[in-house]
Amino acid sequence: MNQPSSPQTPARPAGPGPATAFHPWDDPDAVPLxxxxxxxxxxxxxTAIDAVDLDIYPREFFALLGPSGCGKTTLMRMLAGFExxxxxxxxxxxxDIVHVPPHKRAVNMMFQSYALFxxxxxxxxxxxxxxxxxxxxxxxxxxxxxxxxxVQLQKFAxxxxxxxxxxxxxxxxxxxxxxxxxxxxxLDEPLGALDKKLRxxxxxxxxxxxxxxxxxxxxxxxxxxxxxxxxxxxAVMNEGKIAQVDTPGRIYxxxxxxxxxxxxxxxxxxxxxxxxxxxGMAEIxxxxxxxxxxxxxxxPLVEGERATLAIRPEKIAISRERPEGRNNVVQGRVxxxxxxxxxxxYHVRLPDGVIxxxxxxxxxxxxxxxxxxxxxxxxxxxxxxGVVLMR
Amino acid sequence: MDFRRxxxxxxxxxxxxxxxxxxxxxxxxxxxxxxxxxxxxYTPTLDLTGGWPAIRDFLSQLDFENYVFLTxxxxxxxxxxxxxRIAAIATFITLLIGYPIAYAMAxxxxxxxxxxxxxxxxxxxxxxxxxxxxxxxxxxxxGYLNQTLGFLGLEPVTVLNTNIAVYIGIVYTYLPFxxxxxxxxLEKMDYDLIEAAQDLGCTPTEAFWRxxxxxxxxxxIAGCFLVFIPAVGEFVIxxxxxxxxxxxxxxxxWEEFFNNRDWPVASAVAVVLLLILxxxxxxxxxxxxKQQE
Numbered sequence: 058m059n060q061p062s063s064p065q066t067p068a069r070p071a072g073p074g075p076a077t078a079f080h081p082w083d084d085p086d087a088v089p090l091x092x093x094x095x096x097x098x099x100x101x102x103x104t105a106i107d108a109v110d111l112d113i114y115p116r117e118f119f120a121l122l123g124p125s126g127c128g129k130t131t132l133m134r135m136l137a138g139f140e141x142x143x144x145x146x147x148x149x150x151x152x153d154i155v156h157v158p159p160h161k162r163a164v165n166m167m168f169q170s171y172a173l174f175x176x177x178x179x180x181x182x183x184x185x186x187x188x189x190x191x192x193x194x195x196x197x198x199x200x201x202x203x204x205x206x207x208v209q210l211q212k213f214a215x216x217x218x219x220x221x222x223x224x225x226x227x228x229x230x231x232x233x234x235x236x237x238x239x240x241x242x243x244l245d246e247p248l249g250a251l252d253k254k255l256r257x258x259x260x261x262x263x264x265x266x267x268x269x270x271x272x273x274x275x276x277x278x279x280x281x282x283x284x285x286x287x288x289x290x291x292a293v294m295n296e297g298k299i300a301q302v303d304t305p306g307r308i309y310x311x312x313x314x315x316x317x318x319x320x321x322x323x324x325x326x327x328x329x330x331x332x333x334x335x336x337g338m339a340e341i342x343x344x345x346x347x348x349x350x351x352x353x354x355x356x357p358l359v360e361g362e363r364a365t366l367a368i369r370p371e372k373i374a375i376s377r378e379r380p381e382g383r384n385n386v387v388q389g390r391v392x393x394x395x396x397x398x399x400x401x402x403y404h405v406r407l408p409d410g411v412i413x414x415x416x417x418x419x420x421x422x423x424x425x426x427x428x429x430x431x432x433x434x435x436x437x438x439x440x441x442x443g444v445v446l447m448r
Numbered sequence: 449m450d451f452r453r454x455x456x457x458x459x460x461x462x463x464x465x466x467x468x469x470x471x472x473x474x475x476x477x478x479x480x481x482x483x484x485x486x487x488x489x490y491t492p493t494l495d496l497t498g499g500w501p502a503i504r505d506f507l508s509q510l511d512f513e514n515y516v517f518l519t520x521x522x523x524x525x526x527x528x529x530x531x532x533r534i535a536a537i538a539t540f541i542t543l544l545i546g547y548p549i550a551y552a553m554a555x556x557x558x559x560x561x562x563x564x565x566x567x568x569x570x571x572x573x574x575x576x577x578x579x580x581x582x583x584x585x586x587x588x589x590x591g592y593l594n595q596t597l598g599f600l601g602l603e604p605v606t607v608l609n610t611n612i613a614v615y616i617g618i619v620y621t622y623l624p625f626x627x628x629x630x631x632x633x634l635e636k637m638d639y640d641l642i643e644a645a646q647d648l649g650c651t652p653t654e655a656f657w658r659x660x661x662x663x664x665x666x667x668x669i670a671g672c673f674l675v676f677i678p679a680v681g682e683f684v685i686x687x688x689x690x691x692x693x694x695x696x697x698x699x700x701x702w703e704e705f706f707n708n709r710d711w712p713v714a715s716a717v718a719v720v721l722l723l724i725l726x727x728x729x730x731x732x733x734x735x736x737x738k739q740q741e
């Protein structure tokens with residue numbers, strides 16, 4: 058079993074007491090908050106969700122990640138109660154919620170459009186849900202004040218939504234959705250409308266608020282960086298199915314399929330005939346006359362099967378001389394260089410025309426770059442850097 | 449300001465001047481004149497060939513006598529009051545009927561909406577008069593309504609030549625003016641807001657009262673003004689469908705002009721009607737401006 062040493066694996070305090078690593082999904086005694094069992098949703102002939110099983114644990118920050126049309130929004134709308142599954146069961150704390158209407162669920166949602174009521178002030182928007190729950194007037198006022206403080210909008214309490222900025226609206230939407238202290242908060246592309254800088258800042262605020270309130274968050278996003286930043290676990294979705302559910306670190310380092318490897322981050326994919334070489338390793342013969350390349354096998358495989366080696370560009374080293382003592386070595390010519398400031402991506406063309414990307418941190422200034430266009434270079438990576446995938 | 453911009457702005461003002469202000473000035477002038485058995489049936493008439501003395505002589509003959517007369521005969525203020533009342537009640541009924549129609553249209557599948565919109569506008573393609581006459585055919589004592597009631601074994605009802613017929617006529621005629629503005633506000637509304645309301649604990653009915661209805665208020669206000677303002681001065685509907693006891697200022701105005709041939713008093717009635725309507729018209733403009741913010 059390969060254990061990735063990723064900095065993105067979250068270590069969170071699970072409730073009061075000494076800080077321990079937060080991974081209830083590895084604990085066989087942990088009780089999930091949300092449970093999907095065999096959930097299928099069809100719209101006419103179109104199957105939006107296809108036999109999904111999924112467990113989400115209390116206090117998790119769970120991300121549903123996938124391209125548009127993969128079914129992530131439908132899955133979330135089923136949690137909110139706006140859609141019901143064609144087949145299957147969804148439970149919240151062990152109770153079936155399939156037939157519970159949205160207004161009776163202890164689930165709140167932050168809409169992509171924010172859906173702030175334009176005829177109400179910021180304060181009234183936040184109080185809206187509390188008033189429906191029949192709370193005392195004083196208690197409502199106190200809770201609204203608390204929420205305003207949390208999102209630092211005390212000064213804007215009396216403004217209407219059209220009188221505040223996009224980032225402020227986003228925070229009002231969050232405060233409104235959290236005001237009723239739901240068991241589960243759903244966030245539909247919550248940061249999609251913000252510019253990049255604000256988005257990154259808000260991501261950390263979201264994580265902070267999630268940890269402070271201890272609410273379970275489910276976020277829907279198509280932005281893999283966002284999912285990696287905020288989530289404790291990510292479900293990568295593809296055409297109504299869940300391709301993989303895992304921590305951000307494992308999604309990135311140990312993708313279960315070519316689809317996941319390709320969707321999350323940049324990756325080089327080299328296809329060939331696989332051969333197991335023991336200790337969970339496999340080699341791939343990908344071209345006549347060159348040595349086979351090696352990687353960790355994602356699952357047991359049979360000799361001669363077609364398989365794909367997935368290797369991240371930042372794990373490939375680039376050198377002028379042939380490196381010694383490495384199994385995974387290929388030669389090529391620099392075809393293109395993408396200079397991004399902090400890093401450069403070298404697109405190296407192998408003799409058969411395949412392009413392999415190698416990423417190098419720019420520790421020196423650009424004028425002193427070691428390689429340039431049309432240079433003959435060697436690419437190499439360690440045996441454990443790549444993953445051999447069957448699907 | 450360059451000439452092109454000036455002409456662009458001048459055009460609507462010229463239009464207003466020619467087609468609103470000038471006729472209004474003429475009516476105002478007639479209302480200040482005296483009744484006379486002549487053609488035209490009032491005096492004085494302006495004779496510009498006489499020069500300044502003639503104009504000064506002309507102005508000195510104008511007075512407010514007709515306005516004073518309007519306050520002396522209670523027919524007029526009763527007619528104004530009754531018109532406003534009938535128009536207000538009719539507007540309210542139109543709102544009650546128009547809102548659900550607009551709501552259903554906005555909720556209908558997208559591909560149906562142009563057709564539904566067409567159906568609302570369709571009655572305008574036939575003459576308004578013919579449509580009102582059609583109502584006579586329906587509501588008269590031997591009309592389709594009573595035939596149907598008779599067929600069902602029910603007592604016949606007298607509707608034609610009562611205020612009820614006037615209400616039916618106004619509601620029927622002005623319904624599109626109510627439906628269209630309400631539909632346009634409902635159609636623009638973000639459906640996420642309804643889902644957000646339900647998500648925060650509203651039943652679908654509560655979501656309607658707390659979100660949909662307040663957000664469609666500008667459309668409702670616009671619709672009410674669009675019905676109320678012309679309904680106050682309505683003449684055709686009360687005179688064709690209403691009875692002798694139906695008192696509306698439009699009818700009084702018509703009788704002054706054509707039965708009594710008293711143009712000055714009729715003009716005074718018209719000017720006062722306009723002044724009464726200025727208030728709702730200004731309010732209507734305010735509402736439109738607020739909506740555009």
